[in-house]
Amino acid sequence: MGRLGLLMAAVAMPLGGAALATDLEVTHWWTSGGEAAAVAEFAKAFDATGNKWVDGAIAGSGGTARPIMISRITGGDPMGATQFNHGRQAEELVEAGLMRDLSDIAAEGSWKDVVYPPTLLDSCTLDGKIYCVPVNIHSQQWLWLNNEAFEKVGLPVPTNWEEYSAAAPKLQAAGILPLAVGQQPWQTTLAFQVLLVALAGPEAYTAVFGGKDAEMAAGPELAKAFQAAATAREMSKGSNVQNWNDATNMVITGKAAGQIMGDWAQGEFQVAGQVAGEDYSCLPGLGVNEVIQTGGDAFYFPKVDDPEISAAQAELAKVMMAPATQVAFNLKKGSLPVRGDVDLAAANDCMKKGLDILAKGNVIQSPDQLMSADDLTQVNDLFVEFFNDTSITAEDAQARFAKIVSNAS
Template sequence: MKIRSMAAVLAASVLLPLGAANATDLEVTHWWTSGGEAAAVAELAKAFDATGNKWVDGAIAGSGGTARPIMISRITGGDPMGATQFNHGRQAEELVEAGLMRDLTDVATREHWKDVIKPASLLDSCTIDGKIYCAPVNIHSWQWLWLSNAAFEKAGVAVPKNWDEFVAAAPALEKAGIVPLAVGGQAWQASGAFDVLMLALAGKDTFYKVFKDKDADMAAGPEMAKVFKAADDARRMSKGTNVQDWNQATNMVITGKAGGQIMGDWAQGEFALAGQVAGKDYSCLPGLGVTDVIATGGDAFYFPLLKDEEKSKAQEVLASTLLAPATQVAFNLKKGSLPVRGDVDLAAANDCMKKGLDILAKGNVIEWTDQLLSADTQKQKEDLFSEFFANPSLTPEDAQKRFAEIIASAD
């Protein structure tokens, strides 16, 4: 891709003069609109504004599934924003191949991203044909079961230590008028919960066989049948959730209306905003208390090619600012995610974040479905599990058959 050469990225101590000299507004689109997410975005905006430029917030309400088509339409339609959030992986692949996104290789080289971004798979997911097209900002792992300590106390049962104990506690929760498992109505929530069950119960090798190798026989086999049985349990336990957004489901756990929720570590932002303390008010089970493995998916910012020279310079400053150590700490503490830099101090991390950091330090990580599957395959999977959770007449056996068909044609 032929683009304008990037200017040298200055050290953090001189970013302010650079930004002030070339101050401009830069629209940044994203789908972070819950209370905890908004607090985290404010940290990014504050850091960028401190350079003398201006973060113009382009939040799009709803999930990524709602926001991404709007973002893509603007870029392909000739109305690009200054920067936009995607999950690092394959979501922007076609935009890059069409020559619509900016090559950040010069910035990444000058600032030694390959040396400080850990694990390396994060930057690999931003790399196409040897060029880097995005700035990863966090590590988000889906593999968590969040539990309301108050709900289990009310039900008279101990807080579970793993998935089986959680399933066993469901009748007591229901008797106490508590929904055992909160699952919101958005398709990605049901699909994500299934993926978490799959990794925890079938293991890393099976997960990779299915999603990385696209092994349809494995997808149709007995190991996956166990996962579909667990998904059927989850479906039964989630009956009565009656909310749409993920953060509404998280709020059910915060308020003790639900016993637990399978959700990514971004849920921590909602607990923090509600003033709840990890280990006291709520508990967390990475890998559902079964498998100490977390995914290294997450969020990144991509930069569409712009004709405006001043805004192009501001893009460079923003890319640098997002990866600055201070920004990484401030943002991720609010977001509930882990930093992409391996050289920052997270002494202020809560108990649940520390569990994630320990797993990350041990190298027990895995690529997630955003990195392994195309957007089209992801959509097919989401549609299937949205129907599965909403329609009790769709049997686990029939759902598994359809799942295997999706994997057989996956790209």
């Protein structure tokens, strides 16, 4: 059977007299409180089939986990299933013939008829074949606010970026950090991208990241986003935490007034017993351009030479797309389901906002769907440097960004 690490051979356990139960290692980077609660829904649903979810969580973030996952797959030690984001992150693995074709399972489950928007399934498709299961829609276009922080300084809860940034001096004077930002490289890039979409507009974002429009990247519309990023840099001084969920916790506990972060932050608020619309507020598109970015997570299944593992992989793919699993997982995760035919009556105030925006069709693609991993790494490196070195002006950063865009593949 070869080296399969924690991916164990079949466990002899009769199911209905004929089927076998199989341990399946699933690697992912969901380790925060809210994420763990969500992934437990996948594990519970898969275990109910008689198989066994073997959790392969890798602490850190996607940037930490992906190289480990890729190394194992290319090194002949594949897991049973692994998380990647929607987009081009697994493209080379697919092209190398290392990932399983799921087209037959997708056809059986009519995925093309139920996945919305269709771009989610397009991101799993190469040369007409489907290689992954999209499991959620995660949008980074959100500002999360602690309502009590603004009450303490005698200000109404902001309704847009301008009101929020204008409140920074009062918040700072009261000892409240205006903006929490963790030190993981992708967090500063996320903040910039959200500012870009909100202040320069969705069309400008798509032209730059999708169309590689270097002229737009160097132009006056993008200058607004870079000036706002400089303001955000000032607002986040003293945000000495590493992980995104630690920054979210600063907002939950009132140490910080707000955070620009994806809708996965909702899971942390829920675990903390916070109520959307009462304890905290959420502003999609920073209250300026309300859009949903169709990023999120997908699961790929490395090819393995073991029929029992292959059968368990197929079972997990079906379970992840099942309506009941989609609802249970996404309610805990704070994300939106990829199926357009499920009932989310239990959605909270913030999730309802997201569903409404999605229903209107106000969607944009995620950076991972538009740019290569190498190009996005260069963008990440730029914004890490920008947020940590105040000698770099907004103008300097914009010029460097435009150069990255001009050379992007």
